[in-house]
Amino acid sequence: MKNDRKRTYLLITIPILALFITFNTIPLLRGVVYSFTNFRGFGNYEWVGFRNYIDLFTDARVGSSYIFTIKLAIVTTIVVNVLSILLALALNSKIRAKGFFRGAYFLPNVLGALVVGYIFNYFFTYLVPALAEMTGIGALKTSILAGKNTAWIGIMVVCAWQAVAMNTIIYISGLQTVPEDVYEAGSLDGATGWKKFWKLTFPLIVPFFSINMVLCVKNFLMVFDQIMALTKGGPAQSTESISYLIYNNGMKGGQFGFQSANAVMFFIVIVVISVAQMKFSGKKEEQL
Amino acid sequence: MMKQKLNPAWLPMVLLILGLSTIAFPLYMTIVIAFKQPSEMSNTISGILSLPEHWSFDNFREAMEVTDFWSSLGYSLLITLVTVVLSILVHSMIGYVLGRNKNHNKFYGFVYLFIVSGMFVPFAILMMPLAKETAELGLANWFGVILLYVVFYMPMNIMLYSGYLVNIPIALEEAARVDGASTWRTYWKVIFPLMKPMHATVAVITALAVWNDVMTPLVIMAGSGVNTLPLAQMNFQSQFGTNYNLAFASYLLSLIPILIFYIICQKQIINGVVNGAVK
Numbered sequence: 001m002k003n004d005r006k007r008t009y010l011l012i013t014i015p016i017l018a019l020f021i022t023f024n025t026i027p028l029l030r031g032v033v034y035s036f037t038n039f040r041g042f043g044n045y046e047w048v049g050f051r052n053y054i055d056l057f058t059d060a061r062v063g064s065s066y067i068f069t070i071k072l073a074i075v076t077t078i079v080v081n082v083l084s085i086l087l088a089l090a091l092n093s094k095i096r097a098k099g100f101f102r103g104a105y106f107l108p109n110v111l112g113a114l115v116v117g118y119i120f121n122y123f124f125t126y127l128v129p130a131l132a133e134m135t136g137i138g139a140l141k142t143s144i145l146a147g148k149n150t151a152w153i154g155i156m157v158v159c160a161w162q163a164v165a166m167n168t169i170i171y172i173s174g175l176q177t178v179p180e181d182v183y184e185a186g187s188l189d190g191a192t193g194w195k196k197f198w199k200l201t202f203p204l205i206v207p208f209f210s211i212n213m214v215l216c217v218k219n220f221l222m223v224f225d226q227i228m229a230l231t232k233g234g235p236a237q238s239t240e241s242i243s244y245l246i247y248n249n250g251m252k253g254g255q256f257g258f259q260s261a262n263a264v265m266f267f268i269v270i271v272v273i274s275v276a277q278m279k280f281s282g283k284k285e286e287q288l
Numbered sequence: 289m290m291k292q293k294l295n296p297a298w299l300p301m302v303l304l305i306l307g308l309s310t311i312a313f314p315l316y317m318t319i320v321i322a323f324k325q326p327s328e329m330s331n332t333i334s335g336i337l338s339l340p341e342h343w344s345f346d347n348f349r350e351a352m353e354v355t356d357f358w359s360s361l362g363y364s365l366l367i368t369l370v371t372v373v374l375s376i377l378v379h380s381m382i383g384y385v386l387g388r389n390k391n392h393n394k395f396y397g398f399v400y401l402f403i404v405s406g407m408f409v410p411f412a413i414l415m416m417p418l419a420k421e422t423a424e425l426g427l428a429n430w431f432g433v434i435l436l437y438v439v440f441y442m443p444m445n446i447m448l449y450s451g452y453l454v455n456i457p458i459a460l461e462e463a464a465r466v467d468g469a470s471t472w473r474t475y476w477k478v479i480f481p482l483m484k485p486m487h488a489t490v491a492v493i494t495a496l497a498v499w500n501d502v503m504t505p506l507v508i509m510a511g512s513g514v515n516t517l518p519l520a521q522m523n524f525q526s527q528f529g530t531n532y533n534l535a536f537a538s539y540l541l542s543l544i545p546i547l548i549f550y551i552i553c554q555k556q557i558i559n560g561v562v563n564g565a566v567k
Contacts, residue, residue, distance in 0.1 A: 023421075161310070
């Protein structure tokens with residue numbers, strides 16, 4: 001009997017583990033190996049040691065893709081979380097047609113980011129300038145996607161439009177865990193408005209706050225579809241995210257080896273951020 | 289204070305209705321542009337916002353032809369459905385084995401950590417080697433994409449399933465074993481049906497992620513002559529991107545399946561997504 005159990009467990013684990021290793025571990029290791037070569041994606045290649053890694057730090061295009069991606073991730077995370085906390089508070093208050101509102105506000109999350117990006121691309125390129133022309137808002141008369149300093153705002157708007165839906169629904173489930181009597185006790189002590197939120201509600205939803213932070217930062221650091229649909233990295237490479245650069249130059253631009261090194265560094269950055277976030281949020285929850 | 293008590297929710301209600309325009313307006317514009325003819329597009333506010341002169345489906349007919357809509361829809365459905373079914377069968381099984389053994393067996397404990405830490409691996413680092421590997425193995429096609437999805441969503445789903453297992457008492461399995469059922473049979477007859485709520489969660493998050501994914505099919509099956517719905521939009525954009533009415537008809541077509549799915553199973557989808565993120 002015991003042998004049957006052990007054998008069954010092994011027979012299940014081994015093929016699935018093999019599948020995982022074949023399509024996750026092996027390509028990961030191959031990526032690390034390629035990062036030490038000057039492979040172009042085809043033909044012969046040579047070992048170049050740490051050359052690619054040294055070049056990463058002097059390559060202006062790689063540098064600006066990191067700056068752009070990190071800036072986008074930080075700003076979008078803040079915008080999304082502020083908006084979704086407000087929206088969650090409103091959706092969790094005593095309103096009519098709660099189910100309808102929740103359903104409607106969650107809708108953007110189920111739509112594909114690429115197509116949403118294409119739709120907003122048209123809005124930014126034609127609709128917003130046309131409206132600006134008529135209302136006389138000078139700053140918006142040219143497409144924000146065409147400006148080197150403004151294109152990232154368009155990407156942020158599209159990322160936020162979809163992410164707010166997700167984060168709001170998570171904050172709502174957080175707010176629902178806050179018992180009513182906390183508020184009753186709070187209102188006896190005279191806590192209202194902002195103070196009530198900051199001192200009573202927020203500490204109780206910190207676990208949900210950290211889930212949202214992890215989700216946001218990770219998703220936005222890996223942003224790809226929105227870039228593809230809105231700017232293709234332009235204008236003048238000002239909106240090249242790390243993933244987009246690796247795809248564009250590694251898959252199509254003959255920099256297979258060099259972009260593999262970039263991908264390895266990106267992987268390390270993601271691991272460090274994820275571990276730091278888990279440590280940080282773990283500690284915070286313990287304190288409470 | 290007094291006012292708030294008398295009228296408990298007018299302020300959030302007003303704000304919510306105003307806020308809804310940020311969602312309704314883009315959708316309205318998408319529908320309107322998809323139905324208009326290029327000659328109806330103008331640069332005045334009323335011209336932009338107005339409804340089309342006639343509700344004709346010509347744009348949709350043409351967009352379907354140009355993007356080979358039914359074929360891309362078919363492949364998107366095929367890839368999503370097979371991935372979801374395989375995920376439920378394979379991930380629940382391995383999630384069960386690892387969940388039951390990881391705490392008292394070093395080997396399974398290691399396998400669990402090994403697979404779950406795959407969650408930190410961004411697609412960016414796998415993409416180039418996988419493009420090579422799938423080509424070498426003859427898997428640079430829709431089937432290869434499915435296999436990759438089963439691997440990519442394995443870490444997350446294993447975590448969900450083995451977490452859920454805590455709710456299922458071991459006594460149930462032991463009872464079945466006393467009755468002489470094999471481990472395999474016990475799993476499928478007793479445990480698998482009990483994990484139904486988690487199957488729903490896994491199905492929803494896997495289906496949404498696969499349906500909307502662009503990068504994996506783009507990198508793996510771009511040369512195979514077969515498209516998923518997002519890939520078809522991408523090709524369309526590069527060839528016919530200047531006819532906006534046609535483009536919007538095509539975008540709308542590609543959004544309709546998920547919109548229908550969302551309208552029908554809205555509750556399950558929201559619950560699934562929340563469960564997946566919070567657990």
